[in-house]
Amino acid sequence: MLFPQFRFVVISLLGAVLSLLVVIPALRNRDKPGATGLLMVAPGASLFSLGLTLFATPLPDWAVYAANNVVVASGVLLGFGWLVTVGEHTETIVPDRRVFAAGGSYFTIVQTLALTDPLHHLFFSPIYLRQSEPLLVLPLPLNIVHILCMYGLILAACGLLFSDVLETTDARRTQSGLLLACIVPPLALNVLDLLGITSLNWTALGFVVMTLGIGWAVLRADFLDLVPVSRGRALRSMSDPVVAIDTEGRVIDANPAARDLSDVDSGYQNVTVGSFFQPFPDLVERLKTGTEGTIAVTHGGRKRDFSLIVSEINGRGDSPLARVIVFREVTQLKQRERELDLLSQVQSRVLRHNIRNELDVIKAQNEQLLVELEGRRAELAETTISSADRLLSISSKTRVAEQLIESDENPTMIDLAATVEQLLETHRETYPEVAFSDRLPNSCPVETLPSIRLALDNLVENAAEHNTAADPAVEVVLTETDDEVAVSITDNGPGIPEQELAVRDRGRETSLEHGIGVGLWVVDLVIERSGASLSFESDTGGTTATIRIPRQ
Template sequence: MGLGALTQFQLLDAIPVLDRTAQNFVIEAMDDGVVVVDADDRIVNLNPQAERLLGNEGFDVGDTLPETYTDRGTTADGEGEDRNAVTPFAVDGAERYFEVDVSDLRDYHDRVTGRVVVFHDVTERLTREQRLSVLSRVLRHNLRNEMNVVYGYADGLSVESPADEAAVDLIKRKALTLVEQGSKAREIQEFLENGNPGGDPVDIGAAVRSVVARTRDAYPDVAFELDLPDEETACPAVVESVVENLVTNAAKHNTDPDPVVSVTARRDGADVVVAVVDNGPGIPREERAVLESGRETSLEHGSGLGLWFVTWAVDHADGSVSFEEADPGSAVTVRLPRRPTG
């Protein structure tokens, strides 16, 4: 259990046998730096880990902790909440990064009597994320460039038989697929790093029509059917990217002689429910299982990134997604919270 939970539910005070000595032991035993300040942000207690950090900054018990650490904002209704930010500290001559989490302390009249400030070392995590970001960017860049070269050479090959033509077409298709996957990986990384599920809400009807118009141009042989709300129905902005990935996936992989992709959207209480149904070969059972479990193994793994993006984006927006078989084809249902209109 984190310290935020302890302070939020006053757990330390709710257990009579847990005296002040035990409380201090709990705090001092934590790996994180913990500082307790009063209502005026004066330091009243801190554990050894925090002493190590703040001692280098010249702070001790009785000093006022700067707003840099204590002022992380409040919720819209004025209630305090856990607030996070990353702050650098010099530790043993090296710069390390700490996530600062602030929780309000309240008395039995719900008055703020102080705050608990927790410093959690995230240096290794940030370093790992930075290295993965660089590795991903370099791989995507090299992949795109090398596949463009492969495609160019394949396009210039002389074709002397139907077998040669089929082989060249296969090479070109595979090269384009890898280039597209590189672009999709970049889109996913940018969303995960910068995505804001709140964003500016969009009307689901307008978003779906815009997506289908673009997809229809790319896949003119596919018939698209729409069933959308007449009234404006606002939902998180990410819905447009989610629907685009689902509609594109349904159209691209549809091998039926008369391919059809239908998109329906409706209100359901406080949510918006969007369903994309096609009459194609469907999403393999193994891939659906991987997507719904949220993890891959060496034996079970997804084949593409588009559906992973859908899963992560919907989860990021506090929604849900389900993958089911249709007869024939597949049906993907997305549920997202509605947003206020106007």
């Protein structure tokens, strides 16, 4: 008989020591949900195990009585702490002052009754220090009521965890499942003792298992590290209004942002959409039909634009149950679009009309001066004509870029070899001083956007126009594989400055007259839209620009 008793004492002491290990991760993550409760659970489990150890040793009545008081105190820490742990984890309880005031009040009352039991005999069973009759005759000792209360707290926590396992996914579900599994061993062993099924109270063994489980949850399931956020909390925190509507057009739920938009504080559930959004009749019609798109409403004296995103919720057999509508606010985006549209119109009108007309006048007058003047004055007139030509070219390319942005192209089959050949013929006439050469296959069909011609045209033009070599040359090479088609344009010019290449790689704009220019801006836009890629290799001996077009 001594060996089982000794084994019980060892296991109880082991439970008392190991339970305190839970304090380490709880302190390290004390600002995370669940840590506050564990800082009560750990000492509670340790004290409970220590109390069981004292019960197993031959002690006088007063010592047994003291041990029982320790167990009572630890029970409060365990029950209350576990509920706080689970409540924080499942986002159902916020451990604020009111929660701790309630727990502290309960702890004070219970401990007062336990410590003064020799005077009234209302708390413990009659076996402890019975020196007089109880003050009152109760159906159950208050200690049993206290134990049932603690069971209630722990079972309530188990209910929260079980519900969380059913409703959540991935890491959150794993964490909740592990926490639920952790509390089962000590709870089950304690119930077995309470019912008299076991000869000894092996709850401390359950605490050992609980400690190992919590350790596994911390180390393997990121408990106390990966902060749980429920869908409900995420929905409540969203700045965008969200409304759930059933098939009868009644509001099932609405987050605070939606209630603020409709100026409804409470009593909104089960009301019709028309009543909920009474100030916005156009919006009501859209919500009833579940039509997506943008809509403008006036709220709080200002216009707000929303993009409606509708998600259908179906039940068994794909039968419709409800729809969730998210009001994605795009007010600033719409305002920016209107500003950019106005800017585009002004810019287009100025570049296409005013500036071009004035440049045509400047060019025509200087062409006349070039005929009439000689020497230095004629050179100045010729320089002015060249500057006007460059500005006219920039204006034309800007218009091309604008049209490209506004267009909606679809990929089509293009003979890239024939396209390059046609471009070279055109540029040979424009730049007769440049030696153009090529290495092209007889044909090279590829599916891409028609605007790829613009990209090639601009690259060839840049290679020729900015080539300051004594004998300027431009070579175009087209190669193809099963996966892609590559077009390389190589010149023997001065090369592109590293600073300009760095600016292009960062994607930051430069001046239209300098840097990468409007032409290369058009090239980048075409490349991005077509799914191709563009790379540059440049040094003082020249530049090679390579476009790689993937085969579909």
